Amino acid sequence: MDDIKILDTVERYIRGEMSPDERLYFEQRRKTDPEIDQLVVEHTLFLQQMNRFGEWKKFKQTLQETHIDLAQQGKIHSDKLRGGAKVVYLWNKYKRVTAIAASIAGITAIGLTILMNLFTPQIKDPKVTELVHRVNAAEKNLKVLDNKINYVDKKNQQPVMSTPVRYNGTGFLIDPKGLMITNAHVVKNSRNIFVQNNKGDQFKAFVVKLDVARDVAIIKIDDDSFKSFASLPYSFKKATSDIAEPIFTLGYPRDEVVYGEGYLSAKTGYNGDTLSCQIFIAANPGNSGGPIFNHNGEVIGILSAKETEAEGAVFAVQSKYIYQVLDELKKSSLYENVKLSSKSSLLGLDKVQQVKKIQDFVFMVKGD
Amino acid sequence: MKAESNEKALLQGLARSDKKAIEIIYRENYNMVRSLVINNSGSTDDAKDIFQEAMIVLYEKVRSGTFELNCLIKTYVYSVSRRLWLKRLQQMNRYVPAIENLQDGVQVEEDVEENERINSEFLAMEKAIGSLGEPCKSLLEAYYLEKKSMHEIAQFFGYTNAENAKNQKYKCLVRLKKIFFAQYKNGNGNG
Numbered sequence: 001m002d003d004i005k006i007l008d009t010v011e012r013y014i015r016g017e018m019s020p021d022e023r024l025y026f027e028q029r030r031k032t033d034p035e036i037d038q039l040v041v042e043h044t045l046f047l048q049q050m051n052r053f054g055e056w057k058k059f060k061q062t063l064q065e066t067h068i069d070l071a072q073q074g075k076i077h078s079d080k081l082r083g084g085a086k087v088v089y090l091w092n093k094y095k096r097v098t099a100i101a102a103s104i105a106g107i108t109a110i111g112l113t114i115l116m117n118l119f120t121p122q123i124k125d126p127k128v129t130e131l132v133h134r135v136n137a138a139e140k141n142l143k144v145l146d147n148k149i150n151y152v153d154k155k156n157q158q159p160v161m162s163t164p165v166r167y168n169g170t171g172f173l174i175d176p177k178g179l180m181i182t183n184a185h186v187v188k189n190s191r192n193i194f195v196q197n198n199k200g201d202q203f204k205a206f207v208v209k210l211d212v213a214r215d216v217a218i219i220k221i222d223d224d225s226f227k228s229f230a231s232l233p234y235s236f237k238k239a240t241s242d243i244a245e246p247i248f249t250l251g252y253p254r255d256e257v258v259y260g261e262g263y264l265s266a267k268t269g270y271n272g273d274t275l276s277c278q279i280f281i282a283a284n285p286g287n288s289g290g291p292i293f294n295h296n297g298e299v300i301g302i303l304s305a306k307e308t309e310a311e312g313a314v315f316a317v318q319s320k321y322i323y324q325v326l327d328e329l330k331k332s333s334l335y336e337n338v339k340l341s342s343k344s345s346l347l348g349l350d351k352v353q354q355v356k357k358i359q360d361f362v363f364m365v366k367g368d
Numbered sequence: 369m370k371a372e373s374n375e376k377a378l379l380q381g382l383a384r385s386d387k388k389a390i391e392i393i394y395r396e397n398y399n400m401v402r403s404l405v406i407n408n409s410g411s412t413d414d415a416k417d418i419f420q421e422a423m424i425v426l427y428e429k430v431r432s433g434t435f436e437l438n439c440l441i442k443t444y445v446y447s448v449s450r451r452l453w454l455k456r457l458q459q460m461n462r463y464v465p466a467i468e469n470l471q472d473g474v475q476v477e478e479d480v481e482e483n484e485r486i487n488s489e490f491l492a493m494e495k496a497i498g499s500l501g502e503p504c505k506s507l508l509e510a511y512y513l514e515k516k517s518m519h520e521i522a523q524f525f526g527y528t529n530a531e532n533a534k535n536q537k538y539k540c541l542v543r544l545k546k547i548f549f550a551q552y553k554n555g556n557g558n559g
Contacts, residue, residue, distance in 0.1 A: 004538040046545060047512075053493045054513035056486075059385055059427055063420045066387070066394045076398045077412075096409070 006036070010043050170251040170290035170303070171195060171219065171365040174236070174322065175338050176229040178221035180205070181322055182289030182365050183304050184212045190367025193219060198257040198359050201225070205365075209329045214275055215304050215317055216325045217289075219365070233357040234291070235344040237298040237319050240267060240277075247279055249303055250355065251290030252364035259355055260287075262312075264300070269315040270307060276315045277301060283314045289365060292316045297346025297354050375441055383430040394423070397442055401449040408453065418456070422448040425476075425483040439474050447476045455480070496548040504540035511537055 012018050013026050030037045070076045091098075171182030180195065187193055193205045203223035210217050241264055248261035262281030269276030279292060283306050292301040301316030323340060330336050346354045381389025398419050405415035425448050426441070497505055503525060510516045510524070522533040 003542065004535060007538050007541065008534070046548075049489070049493065050512045053490050054515075055385065055431075056424070056428075056490050057494075057513065059424065060420070062385065062387060062390055063394070063423055066391050067398075067416060067420070070391065070395055070398070075395050077402055 006039065007043070010036070010040050011047070013040065014044050014047060168252065168286055168364055168366040169288035170286065171363050172250075172289075172291045172299075173229070173232060173361045173363075174218070174326070174340060176231055178205075178226055178228065179208070179335065179338060180219050180221065180363065180365075181302060182217050182219060183302060183317075184210050184215045184217040185304075186289045186365050187217050187219060187367050188212060192368050194366045195219070195221060195363040196252075196366065197363050200255075208333070208335070209325060211325050211328075214321050214325060216302065216321060218325065218329060229361070231345075232341055232361060233345045233354075234293065234297045234299055234361070235342050236322055236340045237294070237300050238323060238342070240318065240320070241294060241300045243267060245300075246295050247281065247292050247300065248351065248355075249281060249283070249287065249290045249292050250359055250362045251283075251287035251303065252362075253284035253286035255364070257359050257362060257364075258287075261351075262314075265313070270305070270313075273315075275321060276304065276317050279303075279314050279316055280312045281314050282312075286364075291358075291362065292319075293354070293358070297344040297349070297358070378441065379430050382427055385427075390423075393426075393441060393445075397445045400442065400446060404446070404449060405453055408457070410453065410456075414453075414456070418449050418452050419445075421452050421483075424487075425452075425479055428483060428486060429479055443474055444476070447474045448480060451476050451480045492551050493548060496544055496551055499547060500540060500544055503536075504543065507533070507537050508540050508544060 009026065013023065018026060030040060067076075169182055169186035171180040171186070173179065174181050187207055188210060193207065194202050195205050196202045203221045203226045205219045205221045205223070208218050208220050243264055243266065245264045246261065247264055248259065250257055250259055252258065260282045262279055264277060265280045266278035268274055269278055277300075279301070281292075281303075283303055287303050288305070290303045291299045292303055294300050298319075299322070300319050302319070302322070303314060303316050305315045307313040307315075326335075326338065326340065330338065346357060349357075378389050378393055382393060401419040401422065402412065402415040405418055406412065410418070422445050426445060497508065500508070507521065507525065510521050511518070516524075518530040518534050518537070521527075521537075522530045525533065527533040527536070
């Protein structure tokens with residue numbers, strides 16, 4: 001028997017197409033001939049596989065037809081996306097990407113805002129900068145070094161504080177016993193306040209009155225080593241000064257007291273602010289809180305801020321508000337007897353003499 | 369009760385490849401799978417592929433005779449489709465942050481894997497038949513798949529008699545078995 005004949009026989013056997021006699025005969029042969037037996041098993045498997053394959057193919061075919069039928073009858077969503085469905089589909093497809101992009105944009109925006117807030121000076125109007133001096137790291141180191149030298153010198157005396165300084169400005173005495181005036185923004189964020197005179201002596205001080213609205217602060221030197229003065233050389237002007245009046249200031253934009261002069265340019269401050277006046281003077285961070293004197297040696301204001309976008313536009317709190325703040329302080333505390341002197345002993349002296357007399361009463365104000 | 373017997377009838381129909389049953393199951397489940405796929409960055413073509421694949425899994429399952437329905441057809445089809453689509457996404461190397469919406473469904477991992485195995489066998493068979501060339505391909509398909517009689521085939525292909533056609537068919541069959549088993553061995557060797 002050739003291969004094809006055997007295959008035919010086997011297939012007929014598997015498909016049950018044999019007559020009972022033939023079948024009996026074949027089963028006998030199968031038992032004696034392992035090769036035939038093997039072929040039967042193998043071919044059975046193969047035919048099964050073919051069968052299942054056929055059904056699988058047919059089923060797939062049926063599914064395809066069903067899909068087309070149902071889509072045509074509108075019983076399932078058809079494949080073509082139109083109008084709104086297309087938008088929904090695209091949105092669904094890209095919403096993850098969109099969400100990621102939006103998050104990145106959002107985070108960037110928030111981050112930028114935070115950074116801007118961090119680096120923008122804390123001030124009501126960005127066009128005006130308060131002239132408080134933020135001491136940078138390098139200066140801090142110098143300061144510490146300074147204090148160490150002092151410490152060696154004064155070993156037997158009391159130790160000198162070496163607290164890092166964060167803000168400094170200028171302040172000046174309004175009373176010979178140690179009451180001083182400066183800007184509120186110089187001291188408002190400080191826990192500890194020190195004042196330093198032009199000789200470098202440092203004294204501890206504390207805030208007795210803070211008026212943020214007028215940007216005026218009254219502080220008191222509270223240190224055993226501070227010796228009261230007999231009287232103040234300058235006085236405080238109650239009336240408003242006139243435009244073009246020559247003025248000068250003393251302040252601490254650096255560690256040394258610095259003199260500057262100019263004139264009164266306007267009777268109101270930034271944006272018509274009636275609390276202050278505008279002056280033309282060279283002012284730098286650190287000048288904040290410094291006194292503004294007229295040629296008679298009368299205090300006419302407290303230097304407070306400068307306009308960043310205009311050259312030489314500096315603002316000073318008018319001196320009449322020193323009276324007002326002091327009056328408020330007197331009402332409610334121990335400082336009832338404080339009186340601002342209204343008579344200047346500097347009248348008629350030349351500038352050099354005036355400054356010489358004034359400079360001991362102007363202090364650097366440091367806070368941390 | 370009625371719903372349950374309905375489901376049973378549908379599955380029995382599916383096992384018989386009853387066109388009506390297939391249509392009902394198709395109609396009742398396709399839109400659900402379509403939303404699943406489309407809502408998870410797939411196209412309508414993907415949805416159709418995935419759904420039909422899931423139907424085949426269900427079909428093979430009911431035909432194996434061991435299938436007992438312990439959940440709704442809907443749940444089963446959804447779970448299988450979800451599994452298949454996740455697999456497809458992974459193959460495309462798409463980042464898949466846990467497919468959205470609806471319940472987890474039933475365990476279908478084994479069924480999906482079994483289906484994959486059967487599929488690869490069928491694809492091997494398809495490839496083997498395809499590589500036979502004509503007239504072997506059509507001849508074998510007519511006899512074994514379309515179950516036509518040798519007489520019909522002889523007439524259709526123009527053989528003078530059924531016996532000749534039969535001989536030709538066997539020659540083709542021997543070739544097919546050779547190719548198929550060679551492929552099968554290779555496939556197993558590789559796999």
